[in-house]
Amino acid sequence: MLTLTNEMMRAIIMDHYSNPVNKKQPPKDGYEKIHMHSDNCIDDIDVFLLVENGVVTDACFDGVACAISTSSTDIMCDLLKGKDVECAKYIIDQYHHMIHEEEFDESVLEESLAFINTSKQAARIRCATIGWNAADEILKDK
Amino acid sequence: MYDVYKVRKDFPMLDGTKKMQGKPLVYLDNASTTFKPQVVIDKMNEYYTTLNANSHRGDYDLLYNMDVAVQESRKAIAKFINADENEVVFTSGDTASLNLVAFGYALKFLKENDEILISETEHASNVLPWFKVCELTGAKIKYIPLDEDGKITPANVKNVLSSSTKIVSIAHVGNVLGYEINIKEIAKLVHEVGAVIVVDGAQSVPHIKTDFKDLDCDFLTFSAHKMCGPTGIGALVGKYDLLDKMDAVFGGGGMNVKFSTDGTCIPLNPPSKFEAGTLNLSGILGFKAAVEYLEELGMENIHKHDVELFDYAVSNLEKNENIIIYNKNSHNGILTFNVKNVFSQDEATLLNHKGIAVRSGQHCAKLIDDVVKTKATVRASFYLYTTKEDVDALIDALNEGGDILDAYFN
Numbered sequence: 001m002l003t004l005t006n007e008m009m010r011a012i013i014m015d016h017y018s019n020p021v022n023k024k025q026p027p028k029d030g031y032e033k034i035h036m037h038s039d040n041c042i043d044d045i046d047v048f049l050l051v052e053n054g055v056v057t058d059a060c061f062d063g064v065a066c067a068i069s070t071s072s073t074d075i076m077c078d079l080l081k082g083k084d085v086e087c088a089k090y091i092i093d094q095y096h097h098m099i100h101e102e103e104f105d106e107s108v109l110e111e112s113l114a115f116i117n118t119s120k121q122a123a124r125i126r127c128a129t130i131g132w133n134a135a136d137e138i139l140k141d142k
Numbered sequence: 143m144y145d146v147y148k149v150r151k152d153f154p155m156l157d158g159t160k161k162m163q164g165k166p167l168v169y170l171d172n173a174s175t176t177f178k179p180q181v182v183i184d185k186m187n188e189y190y191t192t193l194n195a196n197s198h199r200g201d202y203d204l205l206y207n208m209d210v211a212v213q214e215s216r217k218a219i220a221k222f223i224n225a226d227e228n229e230v231v232f233t234s235g236d237t238a239s240l241n242l243v244a245f246g247y248a249l250k251f252l253k254e255n256d257e258i259l260i261s262e263t264e265h266a267s268n269v270l271p272w273f274k275v276c277e278l279t280g281a282k283i284k285y286i287p288l289d290e291d292g293k294i295t296p297a298n299v300k301n302v303l304s305s306s307t308k309i310v311s312i313a314h315v316g317n318v319l320g321y322e323i324n325i326k327e328i329a330k331l332v333h334e335v336g337a338v339i340v341v342d343g344a345q346s347v348p349h350i351k352t353d354f355k356d357l358d359c360d361f362l363t364f365s366a367h368k369m370c371g372p373t374g375i376g377a378l379v380g381k382y383d384l385l386d387k388m389d390a391v392f393g394g395g396g397m398n399v400k401f402s403t404d405g406t407c408i409p410l411n412p413p414s415k416f417e418a419g420t421l422n423l424s425g426i427l428g429f430k431a432a433v434e435y436l437e438e439l440g441m442e443n444i445h446k447h448d449v450e451l452f453d454y455a456v457s458n459l460e461k462n463e464n465i466i467i468y469n470k471n472s473h474n475g476i477l478t479f480n481v482k483n484v485f486s487q488d489e490a491t492l493l494n495h496k497g498i499a500v501r502s503g504q505h506c507a508k509l510i511d512d513v514v515k516t517k518a519t520v521r522a523s524f525y526l527y528t529t530k531e532d533v534d535a536l537i538d539a540l541n542e543g544g545d546i547l548d549a550y551f552n
Contacts (some may be wrong), residue, residue, distance in 0.1 A: 006551045013547055042487045042503045042518050064517050066487040067546055117550055124491060124550070 009114035012075070016111075017067040022060045022077035026050070031058070034134040038126050043069045047134035049080070051142060056080045056088050061131055068115075068124050073131025075111045080135060085142045092136050099128055144439050146447065150527050152179040152435075163549075165497025168535045173317055173345060173476050173523035174501055175367045178432075185431035186372055189424040196420055198396040208423065215430035216413070222433040223347060223362065225354040225379045231413040232421055235376035236344040237267040239363035240311070242378050242416060243340050244271035247361075247388040248309055254280030256308040261286045261294050262509040263316045268342045269509065272311065281308070291471055292319045292513045296327040307337045314346035318507045318514070318521065319469040320476030322350065329358045338384065344368055348525075349448055349475055351441035354379055366425065370526075371432030375425030378416070385412035394418030436526075444526045448475035451524045451533055458537045465540060468514050475524040478514075481540065486518040488546040493520075495549035496539045 004012075031048040038044075045063030049056055059077035076095075080088045090105075095112055097104035101119050118128040150156045155177040160167040169177065195204040197212045213227070220227045233239045248258070258272050262285055276283055284307075287298045294312055303310075310332045315322050325341055332339040338360040346352060347362070348369035354362050361384070365376035380388075390397055390409050397418040401407035409415040436444065455477050459465045468478045481489050490502035501521045504510060511517055522536055 010545070010547050010551060013550070042485075066485045066491075068488075068550070121491065121495075121550060123494065127487070 004113055004116075009117070012111050012114040013067065013071045016071035016074040020070050020074035022074045023062060023070065024060050025062050026058070026060055031060075032138045034137050036130050036134045038069075038130060042066060043127060043130050045069065045073065045130065045134070047073065047131050047138070049135060049138045051085065051139075054142075055082070055084050056139075057082070059135070061134075065130070066127055068118075068127035069130045072112065072115055072128045073134075075114070076131050076135060079108075079110060079112060085139055088135070089139050092132055092139070095132055096129065099125060143443055143446065144526075146527060146529055149439065150529070152181070153177045153527055154180060154183070156527060162497045162499065163495050168498040168532045170522040170524065170528070170532060170536060171499045171501050172525035172528070173368070173505075173521060175373070176348070176370050176525050177527065178370055178372070178428075179435050181435055182370060182372065182428045182431045186424045186428040189427050193423075193427075197423060212421065212423065212426055215426045218430040218433055219377055220379075222437065223343075223352050223354045223379060224356065225362075226382065228411070228413055229354075229379055229382050229385065231378040231380065231385065231416045232426055233363075233376050233378050233416075234374050234422065235365035235367070236342065236363045237365075239361075239376055239378035240267050240340070240342060241271045242391055243311075243361050243363070243380070243388075244275050245389075245391045246416070247338075247384065248272070248275045248281075249278060250389050252279045252281040252308055255306060256281040257284050257304065257306045258282070259284050259286050259299070259302060259307055259310040259312075261288060261312055262513055263288065263292060263294075263319060263507055264311075264313060264509070265317050265342065265344070266506045266508065267344075268311055268313060268340075272309075286310075286312070288513060291321065291469070292316075292510075293321040294323045294328070296324055296331060299328050300331050303331060303335050303337070305335060307332070307335050309338055309340060311340035311342065313342040313344065314352070315349065315474055315476075316507070317345050317476070318478055318505045318510055318519070320345070320472040320474040320478070321469065322346065322472075322474060325357045325359055329360075333358070345474075345476070348436075349441075350445050360384055366429040366432055369432055370435055372422075372425040372428040375422045375429050377429075380412075382412060385416070390415045390418065392416070392418040396420075439526060447526055447528075448524055449473050451475070451528055451530065452477060454530060455522070455524075455533045455537065458533075459540065462537075462541055464543065468516075468519060475528075477522045477524075478519045479522075480516060480519055481543070484546055486520045489520050491549045492544060492546050493536070493539055496535070498536055498539055500536075 026048045031050045047061045050058040059080045094104045195208040197208045220230045340361040341359040343364040347364040362379040367373040399408040464482045486502035
């Protein structure tokens with residue numbers, strides 16, 4: 001298991017904030033969309049998942065978002081792409097366990113491990129989970 | 143002028159023990175809510191420990207004493223903003239007061255194609271009730287054009303006033319840009335076309351000496367918690383004849399003379415007709431203690447103090463090329479800015495990490511992005527107990543800069 005140093009975590013978050021490759025409108029029809037916004041007036045995003053034959057074949061998001069929500073949602077999109085629905089739900093669950101300082105399976109979280117410190121900044125938990133909650137909502141009945 | 147360091151001793155929240163992220167608390171979110179001096183807290187406790195009774199003309203001494211105490215509070219608040227005692231209605235705060243005007247006055251008197259003038263800088267509480275009134279009556283909202291600073295001027299109001307205008311509802315001081323608006327002159331223009339003017343005083347009454355009669359506005363609304371008073375209490379001040387002819391939105395005990403099986407109800411006279419149900423009595427007593435506390439310091443002094451801090455902050459932050467200030471000409475206690483290329487919420491989180499409390503976002507004025515040409519801003523707001531050292535902490539933190547992720551990794 002790879003151990004991430006603070007410097008590596010910073011680099012991951014900044015990379016996905018500065019250059020969020022999944023921050024875009026869906027390229028074609030057929031995506032399911034959930035709109036999410038945070039109570040404190042800022043984060044306001046749409047998350048789009050394309051689910052075909054039980055597999056998340058594409059994921060993207062768009063809107064106004066801070067560094068933590070932008071990068072965490074961008075990383076999530078990378079992680080979910082190509083996973084079957086069960087696996088995608090498992091990854092989302094493990095991420096939530098990590099954010100809330102519960103036991104979690106770190107083997108599936110890859111770059112999203114960069115958000116392991118979120119609980120120290122309670123006000124940012126919603127930023128680190130806003131995109132994940134949207135994906136969860138789309139997948140919950142599948 | 144008062145001694146700010148002495149004044150701070152009155153506030154338990156400023157006793158030096160309060161920390162954020164392990165750092166001494168620097169509180170710069172006074173436009174959101176303010177700290178309470180011990181005299182206000184004591185007065186609220188006094189209700190629960192020695193005065194506890196309902197109000198509304200009781201039969202025994204405890205009740206009678208409470209009625210007297212409520213009337214004394216009303217008198218103190220009326221004196222504070224120079225209105226008559228029976229023109230002060232207790233509400234749960236500024237939001238409830240504005241809604242009361244919308245649903246008690248506007249809904250009763252507005253018709254299809256009548257116009258309500260507001261501006262894009264208004265707080266949600268001075269926008270959304272009017273949207274609802276328009277939906278229910280067919281009236282229309284028109285936006286007062288703003289000058290290059292984002293300010294409402296009498297000339298711009300005049301340009302959009304017409305015989306269709308029935309209500310003009312604007313903040314005396316906006317909660318994002320902090321400009322003081324010339325209400326007195328605007329009120330004159332509004333009255334010339336036979337409309338009424340509603341003044342949202344949430345950010346002005348706590349900071350500027352406000353004279354209801356001199357401004358000649360028709361309604362004035364404000365909250366106690368932004369002026370060292372309790373949460374959940376505020377006032378609607380209205381000219382008596384308007385209060386008299388508008389509807390009571392809430393029916394219930396304490397607001398009626400009698401009602402009958404035929405569906406009729408004779409309401410009490412204003413202000414009682416708007417005060418159905420048990421009032422926030424502890425809050426009403428604390429509200430009085432708060433206005434007396436402000437009067438003792440002097441509203442002119444408080445305003446002078448705000449302006450000094452604002453000018454000090456602007457003159458220092460202007461030297462920092464990374465800072466964009468959106469309201470440097472406003473000279474009130476509200477400073478709105480961004481750090482170049484940093485999303486406002488990330489900046490606020492970084493400042494939180496340094497112990498500094500500021501707000502980020504749209505500050506509930508969600509129409510304002512067209513005015514400031516940005517989605518969201520950081521707002522630092524000062525009050526009577528803010529010190530130069532507090533402002534220095536902000537200036538230093540902004541000069542120091544730092545990676546927005548510092549907050550996340552330390």
